[in-house]
Amino acid sequence: MKPINLNQARKAKTRAEAKAKADENAVRFGRTKAQKVLEATQAQQASERLAQLKFEDD
Template sequence: MSNVTNLNRFRKNKARAEKRAEADANAVKFGRTGAQKNIERARAEKERRDLDGHERAGEPEE
């Protein structure tokens, strides 16, 4: 006798596997490494500090 296969479960597992494969491909295609994220974060923080350093004290913001 053969095992009974739940077709709904099989179909859902197949769809999950396809989505996971597509997500992995997109991560490779569009993703950034941790080092790249850290560099970008550090640059943004430096730009913010530089801009804040040029503020004039006592003047209202526009």
Template sequence: MSKVTNLNQARKARARAEKRAQGDENAARFGRTKAQKAREAAEAAKARRTLDQHRKDD
């Protein structure tokens, strides 16, 4: 005898799997650690300071 499948549960499980896959994709694309964010902010600040140092005053 075959196993009975609850279609409502199967639909919800598929939806959860799709949301999980989307979340994993977003984490890979946008997820950065706090240290990485701090390093990038420090690099941006240093670049801004360097640019300001080379500015001519009117």
């Protein structure tokens, strides 16, 4: 049986858990650059449309 370095094993386990959590968060919260640009464009178009429809009584 080969002896193992407990510090290395502990650190490897911690790294694996952090990577798993990061992957989970990327799926939950992550968006691609294209998705971000599309959403920003849609928001800008919506605000421009709202400004066009605004009724101002002078």
